[in-house]
Amino acid sequence: MFLELNNVGKTFKDKEQGEFEVFSDIDLSIEKKEFVSLLGPSGCGKSTLLSMVAGLEHATTGSMSLEGHEIKQAGPDRGMVFQQASLFPWLNVKDNVMFPLKSTMSKKEAEERADHFLKMVHLSRFKKHYTYELSGGMQQRVAIARALAMDPKVLLMDEPFGALDEQTRHILHDELIKVxxxxxxxxxxxxxxxQEAIKLSDRIIVMGTRPGRIIADFNVDIPRPRSRSDERVIQFEDEVMNLLKGEINKVLKEELTNEIEYSY
Structure with missing residues (x-):
């Protein structure tokens, strides 16, 4: 298996509340070239799990491996794209893409790779612009180009379009599928x-919360491109939503209880 998570758990320690278990017993296998989405309500540990695969967080229990090599720390074989583009405002677009490449290749090679991936995300005309001159969607395309330029084995994306307007998000969905x-x-x-998970993914891993865990693994066998008006998409969305309703209500009930307790 290409990417494997075996019996993975994560517990945070808090001075006031003691130990807090984010999730436990996560078993997940991902094949090479798959597009897999982690879907679930707030607090189920999706982003924490992604950070652990990136090597930015350590597992409390279990193990993770990529092509048979245990994941212990961050590495160039995993590229990360965050919700905010995390670009350097003092560098132009091309230099942002080149920045992580300079330590591993010549300037000429870095420039060629940057040009290649900026063309892929349709930003060649903007390579001399500074990032603060770009829209949010364009900044995310720069971040995707930078991650791809490092030639990672896995691209990890943490709600990369969550802060964008709906129209821009749909455009970037199509761009990401092409890339x-x-x-x-x-x-x-x-x-x-x-909707985002269904439009983009080969598989959708649905996570529940309190405690975090995998509650379903769906194969999305709907041909691309996928339209929101497609009856198969609508049925799939209803099926996933019905599965998640109980988990979302659990979160809302806990948040409401905490608010009532705090008011006293």
Whole structure:
């Protein structure tokens, strides 16, 4: 198996509340070239799990491996795209993409790779612009180009379109699918949106909360491109939503209880 998580658990320690278990007993296998989304309500541990695969967080229990090599820390074989583009405002677009490449290749090679991936995300005309001159959607395309330029084995995406307006988000969905099909990268994608997960993914891993765990693993066997008006998409969305209703109500009930307790 390409990417494997075996019996993975994560517990945080808090001075006031003691130990807090984010999730436990996570078993997940992902094939090479798959587009897999992690979907679930707030607090189920989606982003924490993604950070652990990236090597930014350590597992409390269990193990993770990529092509048979245990994941212990961050590495160039995993590229990360966050909700905010995390670009350097003092560098122009091309220099942002080149920045992580300079330590591993010549300037000429770095420039060629940057040009290649900026063309792939349709930003060649803006390569000399500074990032603060770009829209939010364009900034995310720069972040995707930078991650791809490092040639990672896995592209990890943590709600990369969550802060964008709906129209821009749909455009970037189409762009991401084209990039994925062209590069054949394995993508692990975190989202709160059922529609987004269905439009993009080969598989949807649904996570429940309190405690965090995997409650379903769906294969999305609907041909691309996928339209929101497609009856198969609508039925799939209803099925996932019905599964998540109990988990979402659990979160809302806990938040409401905490608010009442706090008011006293």
């Amino acid at each position: 994925w099909q062209e590069t054949q990268k394995t993508i692990l994608f975190v989202t709160h949106s059922i």
